[in-house]
Amino acid sequence: DTVMTQSPATLSMSPGERATLSCRADDSLRTNLAWYQQKPGQGPRLLIYGASTRATGISARFSGSGSGTEFTLTISSLQSEDAAVYYCQQYTYWPPAFGQGTKVEIK
Amino acid sequence: QVQLVESGGGLVKPGGSLRLSCTASGFTVSDYFMTWIRRAPGKGLEWVSYISGSGSDTYYADSVRGRFTVSRDNAKNSLYLEMNSLRADDTAVYYCARDKNSNYFFDYWGQGALVTVST
Numbered sequence: 001d002t003v004m005t006q007s008p009a010t011l012s013m014s015p016g017e018r019a020t021l022s023c024r025a026d027d028s029l030r031t032n033l034a035w036y037q038q039k040p041g042q043g044p045r046l047l048i049y050g051a052s053t054r055a056t057g058i059s060a061r062f063s064g065s066g067s068g069t070e071f072t073l074t075i076s077s078l079q080s081e082d083a084a085v086y087y088c089q090q091y092t093y094w095p096p097a098f099g100q101g102t103k104v105e106i107k
Numbered sequence: 108q109v110q111l112v113e114s115g116g117g118l119v120k121p122g123g124s125l126r127l128s129c130t131a132s133g134f135t136v137s138d139y140f141m142t143w144i145r146r147a148p149g150k151g152l153e154w155v156s157y158i159s160g161s162g163s164d165t166y167y168a169d170s171v172r173g174r175f176t177v178s179r180d181n182a183k184n185s186l187y188l189e190m191n192s193l194r195a196d197d198t199a200v201y202y203c204a205r206d207k208n209s210n211y212f213f214d215y216w217g218q219g220a221l222v223t224v225s226t
Contacts, residue, residue: 034212036152043111043202043216044152055214087152091211095168098152 002027002090006099014107019075021102023088028068032092035064035073038101039084047086048073080106109133109215111203116220123193127220129186129203137161137181140206142213143188145199155201156188171197193224 003026013019023033031051036044046055048064051071061082063074075082083106088099115127127143143155156177157166165177176189186203200219207214 036213041218043204043218044213045216046207046212046214049207049210049212089152089212094211095166096154096211098154100151 001095002029002093002097004088004090004097004099006086006088006102008102009100010103010105012105012107013078015078015080017078019078019082019104021073021075021086021104023066023071023073023099025069025071025090027093029071029090029092031067032090033064033066033071034089034091035062036087036089037082037084038087044087075104078104078106082106109205111205111215111217113201113203113217113220116201116222118223118225119193120226121194121224123224124189124191125193125222127188127190127201127203127222129188129217131184131186131205134205135181136179136184136186140209141179141186142204142206143177143186143201144204144213144216145197145201146219147196147199150199153199157206158186190222193222195224198222198224 005024007022033051035048038044052064061076065072085101085103087101110132142157158177162179174192178187202219204213204216
């Protein structure tokens with residue numbers, strides 16, 4: 001199975017700062033990479049697919065980039081409601097596989 | 108609006124069985140591939156099972172194949188996961204989710220149902 005590695009495990013930042021989350025795959029995904037946000041007690045929410053396409057209703061503060069094996073989710077100007085765990089997921093290879101998540105904390 | 112609601116979670120002893128349900132609203136389940144994904148305590152998300160729109164094609168993770176069965180009732184606009192021979196490592200929150208355009212990523216998720224396997 002494809003192994004997805006996210007870094008860092010935890011990111012602690014202040015409101016207004018820019019957050020950069022990384023996701024690495026052990027094989028090339030082209031751009032078949034999605035990002036999700038999960039808050040406590042809720043199911044995940046799709047943020048980005050195709051590595052860089054925002055899902056319906058997602059704020060322009062969220063942007064995705066990358067291709068192949070290296071991907072980035074950027075959250076510009078962090079807000080308190082962005083506190084959550086963020087997961088990447090590959091859908092090039094079977095089965096679909098997720099990273100372990102990056103927890104974003106707002107100071 | 109699109110909504111998915113899971114039910115049927117609970118506490119079960121090792122070797123026991125449980126059936127999860129997922130009721131959809133705001134769309135027709137027969138038009139989509141649907142999936143079950145779980146998150147064990149302290150771990151990340153793990154894909155568990157897939158079912159096609161017609162229900163004729165099903166797929167399972169190696170960790171659950173032979174023990175779990177996914178099904179759907181299009182008349183009830185619902186999805187099910189029958190879980191047998193449960194083990195402690197099946198303890199997790201189970202989510203149903205909709206596949207966006209059969210591309211193997213997921214545009215709507217439920218809030219989850221907690222399954223605890225313990226003596």
